[in-house]
Amino acid sequence: MAKHTIExxxxxxxxxxxxxxxxxxxVLAAVQDNTRILEPLPDSISPLLLAIVPGLVTxxxxxxxxxxxxxxxxxQE
Structure with a gap:
């Protein structure tokens, strides 16, 4: 059995x-606590934005x- 490596x-x-x-x-939790940073965004968008950042990094x-x-x-066999 061949040993497979993780890509x-x-x-x-x-x-x-x-x-x-x-x-x-x-860091995102600290940003969320600092309302001045997220103030320009609508209230419905800021949680979505904060939640999507880790997925985008991944x-x-x-x-x-x-x-x-x-x-x-x-x-080719």
């Missing part, structure tokens, strides 16, 4: 999700990371 894209997206859920959410990390080379999939 870089998955590792980077996982790390970004962890960092976004721990550190970034703390998506961007997965998008930017390169694929792990898989020479075993390049063979």
């Amino acid at each position: 870089r894209k998955v590792r980077w997206a996982t790390a970004a999700a962890y960092l976004a859920s721990s550190g970034l959410l703390g 998506f961007a990390a997965g998008w930017k990371a390169r694929h792990t080379p898989r020479p075993d999939l390049d063979r």
